[in-house]
Amino acid sequence: MTKSVPESNARRGRPRSDHIRQLILNTALDLAFEVGFRSLTVETIAAKTGVGKTTIYRRWPNKGAVVMDAFLSIVGPKTIFPSTDRAINSIQLQMKAQVKAFRSKYGKMIRSLVGDGQFDPDVLDAFRQRWILPRRQLARTTIELAMKQGDLRSDLDVDTVIDTLYAPIYYRLMFETGPISDAYANGLYQSVIKGYGTSKHPKSKR
Amino acid sequence: MTKSVPESNARRGRPRSDHIRQLILNTALDLAFEVGFRSLTVETIAAKTGVGKTTIYRRWPNKGAVVMDAFLSIVGPKTIFPSTDRAINSIQLQMKAQVKAFRSKYGKMIRSLVGDGQFDPDVLDAFRQRWILPRRQLARTTIELAMKQGDLRSDLDVDTVIDTLYAPIYYRLMFETGPISDAYANGLYQSVIKGYGTSKHPKSKR
Amino acid sequence: MTKSVPESNARRGRPRSDHIRQLILNTALDLAFEVGFRSLTVETIAAKTGVGKTTIYRRWPNKGAVVMDAFLSIVGPKTIFPSTDRAINSIQLQMKAQVKAFRSKYGKMIRSLVGDGQFDPDVLDAFRQRWILPRRQLARTTIELAMKQGDLRSDLDVDTVIDTLYAPIYYRLMFETGPISDAYANGLYQSVIKGYGTSKHPKSKR
Amino acid sequence: MTKSVPESNARRGRPRSDHIRQLILNTALDLAFEVGFRSLTVETIAAKTGVGKTTIYRRWPNKGAVVMDAFLSIVGPKTIFPSTDRAINSIQLQMKAQVKAFRSKYGKMIRSLVGDGQFDPDVLDAFRQRWILPRRQLARTTIELAMKQGDLRSDLDVDTVIDTLYAPIYYRLMFETGPISDAYANGLYQSVIKGYGTSKHPKSKR
DNA sequence: GGCTAAGCGAGACGGTACGTCTAGTCTTGGG
DNA sequence: CCCAAGACTAGACGTACCGTCTCGCTTAGCC
Numbered sequence A, B, C, D: 001m002t003k004s005v006p007e008s009n010a011r012r013g014r015p016r017s018d019h020i021r022q023l024i025l026n027t028a029l030d031l032a033f034e035v036g037f038r039s040l041t042v043e044t045i046a047a048k049t050g051v052g053k054t055t056i057y058r059r060w061p062n063k064g065a066v067v068m069d070a071f072l073s074i075v076g077p078k079t080i081f082p083s084t085d086r087a088i089n090s091i092q093l094q095m096k097a098q099v100k101a102f103r104s105k106y107g108k109m110i111r112s113l114v115g116d117g118q119f120d121p122d123v124l125d126a127f128r129q130r131w132i133l134p135r136r137q138l139a140r141t142t143i144e145l146a147m148k149q150g151d152l153r154s155d156l157d158v159d160t161v162i163d164t165l166y167a168p169i170y171y172r173l174m175f176e177t178g179p180i181s182d183a184y185a186n187g188l189y190q191s192v193i194k195g196y197g198t199s200k201h202p203k204s205k206r
Numbered sequence E: 001g002g003c004t005a006a007g008c009g010a011g012a013c014g015g016t017a018c019g020t021c022t023a024g025t026c027t028t029g030g031g
Numbered sequence F: 001c002c003c004a005a006g007a008c009t010a011g012a013c014g015t016a017c018c019g020t021c022t023c024g025c026t027t028a029g030c031c
Helices: A018-035 A042-049 A053-059 A063-074 A087-103 A105-117 A121-148 A158-175 A182-196 B018-035 B042-049 B053-059 B063-078 B087-103 B105-117 B121-148 B158-175 B182-196 C018-035 C042-049 C053-059 C063-078 C087-103 C105-117 C121-148 C158-175 C182-196 D018-035 D042-049 D053-059 D063-074 D087-103 D105-117 D121-148 D158-175 D182-196
Strands: none
Touching: A018 A042, A018 A053, A018 A063, A018 A105, A042 A053, A042 A063, A063 A105, A063 A121, A087 A105, A087 A121, A087 A158, A087 A182, A105 A121, A105 A158, A105 B105, A105 B158, A121 A158, A121 B158, A158 A182, A158 B105, A158 B121, A158 B158, A158 B182, A182 B158, A182 B182, B018 B042, B018 B053, B018 B063, B018 B105, B042 B053, B042 B063, B063 B105, B063 B121, B087 B105, B087 B121, B087 B158, B087 B182, B105 B121, B105 B158, B121 B158, B158 B182, C018 C042, C018 C053, C018 C063, C018 C105, C042 C053, C042 C063, C063 C105, C063 C121, C087 C105, C087 C121, C087 C158, C087 C182, C105 C121, C105 C158, C105 D105, C105 D158, C121 C158, C121 D158, C158 C182, C158 D105, C158 D121, C158 D158, C158 D182, C182 D158, C182 D182, D018 D042, D018 D053, D018 D063, D018 D105, D042 D053, D042 D063, D063 D105, D063 D121, D087 D105, D087 D121, D087 D158, D087 D182, D105 D121, D105 D158, D121 D158, D158 D182
């Protein structure tokens, strides 16, 4: 049996403009950096984009969703693991890149998203799915490679290694208990090397 | 000894009732647990306590301050390091207590505070001063004791040790990337022992 | 065979369906009776008719015009002066018919049109041209006939007579200062007869 | 038995400022004259008065109520029957005053109120209670006096006389079927005198 | 024990953003 | 060019809180 009502809802009516979507997201992001996440209003976004409020509410259910989307779809795909000859070095470089990003305006952005996520499950879920987990996956791959390359002990729980490396950075970002310096990142890295590394791990670059 | 100073600006007029203060804090806490932190309004607190809004704003500068105060003055003094013969064991016990607390409704409270703190520096500062730092201080003392007792290497940066132990727990609390189980706490503890412990460290209790 | 005439401004393309026009007007009228005149939305009319909003706006310049058209093209041709042997009696009968109409759902429709007309000159103009004036013309003819027949003094300003007879009915329709009863209509008629009639005017029928 | 709970709601809290009320009504009226009744927005009233929207909505349930109140409480008490030696002359003078008012900006105002009243029962009711009926009452008193003074037949239904005199004026105001001139008012007056007057009625002033 | 400054409950106040709703226009794809 | 569908700009609606500001009252503590 085939579909007898094959296209009752075949794309009808004027399609939503993807261009407008991009404009809105850009404006939202600009404003988020400019006036902060909380002081952001849908009304301002609409006005500055030159768009009706309806157009925004047609695409996102509420303010949080807009900004979340703005952040993740634009600055999201930035952090990547640089490729080096030895995976273990890639980790070190990536950590350095991450703390640098956290010190920039993106750090504030992330704090906002995490902050909002504590109240809005949808925001948190989006943040986890589109920011946290992809990065963990990259880290996992790299770490497993380092294990294969013999630079990390292979009897470790990878998740715990990731947590140990990265959680302290988020901790400092959110609690401001100390600087998110390159040195700090390096310290965390060295700790892990010392604790989990094999004797033959390469000299870390400073 | 009596007051010898005339006190030109000695408290005149009717003094603020401390009883009312307590009532307000209790109501605020109840409501925080009931409807969540964000949906909390000063108007509701006032109404439910049977108090004028003025009475609240006379004592706290804004909503955040009230709730922060409510949380910290009531649930604040809960987590302590249990005393054991060896400090290293005390750490393990405390971690178990902490994850237990995080799994309870207090975990949600903390998430709320952290969340709000990302937007309101006063809230974050209060949270850091009255929750984070006191606990870190206790941890520091215990860890230093463990070093003296020869169960932890003494060439370590204590702050990094603390971060390594506790940051992952906050990380899971806020990002929900995995359960905050006793096993998880234990895993973190074991990692540190393995990495930073001396050869003679005692068998950890399960 | 090909088009030999260029037809620069001859009707080109698909002609507008008159059937659709009727459907729209019917729906508009139904809705006007159902939910009232003000709560009527173009979107609802379009949806209920199964028609695009464009199709409506292509035919009428705005909402008021649609509804006005709906009302007048359907209920318009209802009230007529019945023909009797003496014109003066025709007036009395017509007044009775009019108050009866005003007490029905058409009274509500008229109120709506008049109400809207106070804000929209186009609506008022349409209402005047297509409802008020035709009826006044009929009344004028009948009254002049009654004058010729010697039942009304012929030195009167016909417009004033019409106003005196009919204005009070609209007044009660709009201000609800009293019932628009047959008795009321009769009273108005009798007043005019008494004031403007000649001694020989016939006994009025009750 | 006396009230046992005499003052549970004795004036508590800050009382509403009557000054503000007046400011709002004045602004509303100004705007109504300036941009028209329909284009009037609560937001504009609030802004121009320098008042929060809440303050307006605390006192009136919706836009219509505000403007209605503005009109009636400010321009409402204007039209009065001038006192003359003979009541019949007072009527003539009042009619002249009324058509003059109807030709002014107040005429537009009244049209707006009547227009809105056709859709909003509350508006209509307020208009009837505070504008129509008081004026009818004054007219009734004057007419009854004229009857006693022997200038009008005393076997007439006063309501019908009032309707006959005034309804045509409202009719022309709303349907624009002719000018609301002094001459028109005089014509209506003369008709009534001719039809309902006694032989001894005084010469009407032109 | 009366005086008086401050506390107190109630609720009005100016602001600001929310998310919803229409009006009337524009843009698709398909006759 | 018509049509149905539905996205688009524009902007008012009425609601909800915020933090401040009166009201009329109560209540300590100094004279």
